[in-house]
Amino acid sequence: MTQPQRLARFGRCAVMWGMTQGALTRLAYPIAQHTLENGLRVISSPDHIAPSIAINIWYDVGSRDEEEGRTGFAHLFEHVMFQGSAHVASGQHIALLQAAGAVVNATTWFDRTNYFETLPTGGLDLALWLEADRMGTLLDALTQENLDNQREVVKEEKRQRYDNVPYGDVMELLNTLTFPPDHPYGHTTIGSMEDLDAATLEDVHAFFRRHYVPSNAVLSIVGDAEPDDAFGRAETYFGNLPADAQPTKPQAGPLEPLSGVPRTETSGKVPADALYLTWRIPARGAPHFDALDLAFSILGHGQTSRLHKQLIRRTEHAESTGASTMGLIGGNSFGFSYARARDGFSPEQLEQETVELIDELIRDGPTEDELQRAKAQFERHWLHELARVDSRADALGEYATLHGDPHLINSRIAEITAINNQDVQTAMEQWFRPEQRAALIYRQEQS
Amino acid sequence: MSDLLPRPEIAPAAVWTFPAPTRARLSNGVELMVFELPGQHVVSAHLVLDVPLNAEGRDIEGVATICARTLDEGTLRHDGDEFAELLETEGAGFGIDLSLSGLQAILDVPASHLDRALELFAEAVSEPSLADRDVNRHVQLRLAEIEQAQANSAQIASIAFRGAVFEESRRAARMNGGEPETVRQVTPESVAAFHHDHFGPEDTTLVLAGDFPSDPIEAAERCFGSWRNDAQRRVVAEEPAAGARRTVLVDRPGAVQADVRLGGFGIDRLDPRWSAVSIASYAMGGAFLSRLNAVLREEKGFTYGVRMNFGPLRTGGSFAVQGSFRTDVVVEALAITRELIKVDDVPFTSQEVDDAVAFFTGVSPLRYATAEGVADQAATQVLAGLPDDYVDRSLALLRSVTPEAASEAYRSVVHPDDLTLVVVGDAEQLADPLRATGFPDLEVRAAAD
Numbered sequence: 001m002t003q004p005q006r007l008a009r010f011g012r013c014a015v016m017w018g019m020t021q022g023a024l025t026r027l028a029y030p031i032a033q034h035t036l037e038n039g040l041r042v043i044s045s046p047d048h049i050a051p052s053i054a055i056n057i058w059y060d061v062g063s064r065d066e067e068e069g070r071t072g073f074a075h076l077f078e079h080v081m082f083q084g085s086a087h088v089a090s091g092q093h094i095a096l097l098q099a100a101g102a103v104v105n106a107t108t109w110f111d112r113t114n115y116f117e118t119l120p121t122g123g124l125d126l127a128l129w130l131e132a133d134r135m136g137t138l139l140d141a142l143t144q145e146n147l148d149n150q151r152e153v154v155k156e157e158k159r160q161r162y163d164n165v166p167y168g169d170v171m172e173l174l175n176t177l178t179f180p181p182d183h184p185y186g187h188t189t190i191g192s193m194e195d196l197d198a199a200t201l202e203d204v205h206a207f208f209r210r211h212y213v214p215s216n217a218v219l220s221i222v223g224d225a226e227p228d229d230a231f232g233r234a235e236t237y238f239g240n241l242p243a244d245a246q247p248t249k250p251q252a253g254p255l256e257p258l259s260g261v262p263r264t265e266t267s268g269k270v271p272a273d274a275l276y277l278t279w280r281i282p283a284r285g286a287p288h289f290d291a292l293d294l295a296f297s298i299l300g301h302g303q304t305s306r307l308h309k310q311l312i313r314r315t316e317h318a319e320s321t322g323a324s325t326m327g328l329i330g331g332n333s334f335g336f337s338y339a340r341a342r343d344g345f346s347p348e349q350l351e352q353e354t355v356e357l358i359d360e361l362i363r364d365g366p367t368e369d370e371l372q373r374a375k376a377q378f379e380r381h382w383l384h385e386l387a388r389v390d391s392r393a394d395a396l397g398e399y400a401t402l403h404g405d406p407h408l409i410n411s412r413i414a415e416i417t418a419i420n421n422q423d424v425q426t427a428m429e430q431w432f433r434p435e436q437r438a439a440l441i442y443r444q445e446q447s
Numbered sequence: 448m449s450d451l452l453p454r455p456e457i458a459p460a461a462v463w464t465f466p467a468p469t470r471a472r473l474s475n476g477v478e479l480m481v482f483e484l485p486g487q488h489v490v491s492a493h494l495v496l497d498v499p500l501n502a503e504g505r506d507i508e509g510v511a512t513i514c515a516r517t518l519d520e521g522t523l524r525h526d527g528d529e530f531a532e533l534l535e536t537e538g539a540g541f542g543i544d545l546s547l548s549g550l551q552a553i554l555d556v557p558a559s560h561l562d563r564a565l566e567l568f569a570e571a572v573s574e575p576s577l578a579d580r581d582v583n584r585h586v587q588l589r590l591a592e593i594e595q596a597q598a599n600s601a602q603i604a605s606i607a608f609r610g611a612v613f614e615e616s617r618r619a620a621r622m623n624g625g626e627p628e629t630v631r632q633v634t635p636e637s638v639a640a641f642h643h644d645h646f647g648p649e650d651t652t653l654v655l656a657g658d659f660p661s662d663p664i665e666a667a668e669r670c671f672g673s674w675r676n677d678a679q680r681r682v683v684a685e686e687p688a689a690g691a692r693r694t695v696l697v698d699r700p701g702a703v704q705a706d707v708r709l710g711g712f713g714i715d716r717l718d719p720r721w722s723a724v725s726i727a728s729y730a731m732g733g734a735f736l737s738r739l740n741a742v743l744r745e746e747k748g749f750t751y752g753v754r755m756n757f758g759p760l761r762t763g764g765s766f767a768v769q770g771s772f773r774t775d776v777v778v779e780a781l782a783i784t785r786e787l788i789k790v791d792d793v794p795f796t797s798q799e800v801d802d803a804v805a806f807f808t809g810v811s812p813l814r815y816a817t818a819e820g821v822a823d824q825a826a827t828q829v830l831a832g833l834p835d836d837y838v839d840r841s842l843a844l845l846r847s848v849t850p851e852a853a854s855e856a857y858r859s860v861v862h863p864d865d866l867t868l869v870v871v872g873d874a875e876q877l878a879d880p881l882r883a884t885g886f887p888d889l890e891v892r893a894a895a896d
Contacts, residue, residue: 047486049485049486049816050463050812050813050816051460051461051463051812052812052813052816087451087454090745091735091736091741091745092736094735094736095734095735095736095802098734098735098802098805098806099801099802099805099806100457100805100809101460101805101806101807101808101809101810102806102809102810103810103813104735118813119809120460120461120808120809120812121458121460121461122457122458122459122460122461123457123458123809125455125456125458126454126455126456126457129452129454129455148748149745149746149747149748150748151748152747152748152749153744153745153748153750153751154751155773156704156748156749156750156751156771156772156773157751159703159704159771159773160704160750160751160771161751163703163704164600164702164703164704164771165599165600166595166598166599236452237452269598270598271591271594271595271597271598272591272594272595302531302535303519303531303535304528304531304532304535309528312584312588313527313528313584316584316587319587319588319591319592320588320591340591342587342591369532369536372536373532373535373536376535376536376537376538376557376560377535377538377540379538379557380489380538380539380540380555380556380557383488383489383557384489384555384817384819387487387488387489387816387817387818387819388813388816388817389813389816390813
């Protein structure tokens with residue numbers, strides 16, 4: 001089970017039905033919705049091109065819902081979800097599905113925990129039965145031994161993916177720079193070793209009862225099944241799970257942009273000095289977010305971005321650069337840029353150059369061509385995202401859970417296409433000025 | 448659930464086959480493979496050059512990588528920034544892939560922009576500028592990339608493992624992108640010469656997959672058909688050979704985990720044992736509840752995950768058990784691994800074989816559901832010398848594997864007491880215990896600076 005470390009927001013793809021006119025592709029994926037009596041939202045999107053079906057459940061719970069002293073718990077809980085339920089032995093959830101030809105996984109992130117499998121159509125009932133069994137009866141099978149085992153596995157995951165790799169603590173340092181410690185986004189999804197050690201069986205019980213209720217989930221069934229069929233099967237397996245109140249979400253009003261240029265310096269066994277800048281920007285779906293997404297893309301996505309042209313090609317001060325947003329739903333999102341220095345150049349120099357590039361972009365706005373390129377790249381990435389039934393199911397769950405409307409997957413390209421230079425400039429002036437940044441400088445440890 | 452439903456049975460899977468390409472030959476001899484995939488509106492194009500990495504001079508290894516990475520930095524018609532801008536304006540993504548068997552240039556683009564993007568793609572491949580400044584920069588960036596790899600435990604382990612498992616004179620023993628001492632020798636002249644000698648229409652295949660708005664064969668002819676290179680040289684792929692067994696500990700003082708690779712020289716896809724070994728390797732270290740993962744992760748909690756992988760080359764290959772374990776359990780994890788990988792007394796069962804067949808069969812329609820997935824597989828087949836219906840044939844062969852065949856094939860390739868070991872971790876804590884537990888000839892190395 002992976003925990004996505006997605007610094008780049010762009011990047012996903014699937015089948016598109018529709019027309020291309022100029023730069024604009026009109027998408028028309030069929031989408032049907034149905035809500036069971038217990039509150040479970042079910043989405044169906046039929047696609048019979050292959051005899052495969054994707055099942056994806058988004059639970060509206062992520063690390064932003066964690067309580068003080070329990071960082072990393074939402075992700076630890078995700079692991080516990082594979083340790084068996086009333087009628088499924090530990091580890092058998094994945095084993096049974098793989099033996100049905102499925103690709104199975106789950107992820108936890110700030111705003112979500114999702115569980116998914118894609119398999120030949122004949123395994124749809126099995127997949128739904130397994131998902132329903134753990135949504136209904138996880139606690140019946142929970143033991144101290146299983147919790148302790150998965151706690152160790154998660155600690156190994158933290159060591160492997162964060163503690164034993166160069167720059168592995170960057171995300172944690174940026175979270176801390178960008179949000180107050182008690183803010184829902186003030187800590188990472190992987191959490192701390194101390195908090196993982198502190199998690200108890202009672203915590204698991206309480207978390208399950210509070211968050212893993214039908215009304216807090218969206219089930220997407222995409223692929224080789226018609227909506228009536230999908231809804232009927234969902235009713236069969238999930239219909240008798242008891243209804244429970246949807247939990248309240250953490251209240252974090254939109255925070256203002258950062259001020260005073262907060263800074264952190266750290267050092268470690270890294271091969272090059274590096275600079276990371278972060279901005280506190282609006283939540284996804286809020287005004288200006290999409291325009292800022294394009295602005296970060298113009299600054300640092302791809303070979304024609306301003307950072308690449310200036311720092312890699314022109315001055316040759318950096319060995320790699322990048323910038324992107326990371327869209328979040330609870331009041332604010334992050335925006336990032338980074339650059340790793342080539343020998344002989346300092347992060348301070350890279351910071352100065354990045355600041356100048358941003359100033360210039362705000363002053364003159366993006367060129368018409370730049371904006372077109374950023375939109376064209378968005379279009380390809382979005383088409384890719386929707387091209388496969390599994391990633392399409394994920395996108396449907398995402399938009400239904402976070403925005404209340406899965407149909408948005410069909411209108412994203414049109415929304416992005418409608419943004420003009422002035423929108424980008426205005427959004428930057430308000431949210432993406434150099435003086436609204438925080439800075440992290442990562443230096444090579446002197447041996 | 449109050450009223451319990453029984454666990455549902457699995458309905459039989461529908462028949463699925465890998466899409467068949469239309470083949471054509473362009474006027475200059477480029478072989479064309481076209482996959483018409485309705486609904487796939489992002490077209491994937493792979494230009495596959497049958498240039499094995501042993502075509503590089505021994506002293507300038509890395510030159511193929513630098514050459515490939517400089518292709519989209521400008522062409523004779525469009526200089527640096529302008530070329531990249533034109534491509535990105537079409538919404539196109541340009542990439543490269545280098546394996547020991549050959550080179551690929553890759554284009555992904557919305558179908559509606561294919562015509563213009565394919566012209567640019569052909570320009571990058573056939574008439575790149577390969578300007579001095581761009582080549583020199585890519586040399587420096589490759590050196591920086593090596594430094595990044597040498598700071599990463601998992602990458603150090605993989606690099607050290609290939610260096611040990613293959614006989615050291617062979618190209619396979621060294622990084623595809625070249626080692627620092629040879630990358631430093633790559634010059635604009637050597638890059639231009641590599642392009643001049645090896646990029647051309649002969650033995651070159653263009654794979655196109657997607658939902659095409661107009662005739663893709665015409666577009667391919669228009670963009671690639673006039674490409675000529677009378678100087679193009681053919682190079683025969685070198686066969687890798689096995690290195691002598693070694694046990695190596697690469698020291699990373701203070702590391703909280705150790706990366707482990709335990710394996711040996713393997714087989715390729717054309718070996719008659721390939722299907723049986725694929726099944727065995729899934730049961731041993733591919734499935735979630737594989738023999739290795741069930742114990743080392745799910746029972747012991749020693750690792751986030753452990754796998755056994757077989758990596759086929761055009762001929763031969765390698766295999767390894769790989770995982771990352773916290774320092775204080777590494778020795779025990781290795782001892783358990785060495786027991787688990789023996790199958791003499793516990794041969795593979797029919798249940799394990801059935802599960803593996805069901806898995807491989809079931810995931811294929813998804814894996815090859817996109818233009819990208821189909822084109823990538825077709826390109827792999829070209830470079831490995833496999834037929835167009837390879838996927839269907841190999842699934843049929845998998846279904847015929849018996850438990851006895853799986854065990855026998857596995858035993859003939861995996862010799863548990865004669866495997867090469869690479870551990871990347873804290874030598875102060877690991878060296879003595881490893882020497883005391885079956886690895887007396889352990890070599891300890893410092894990680895590269």
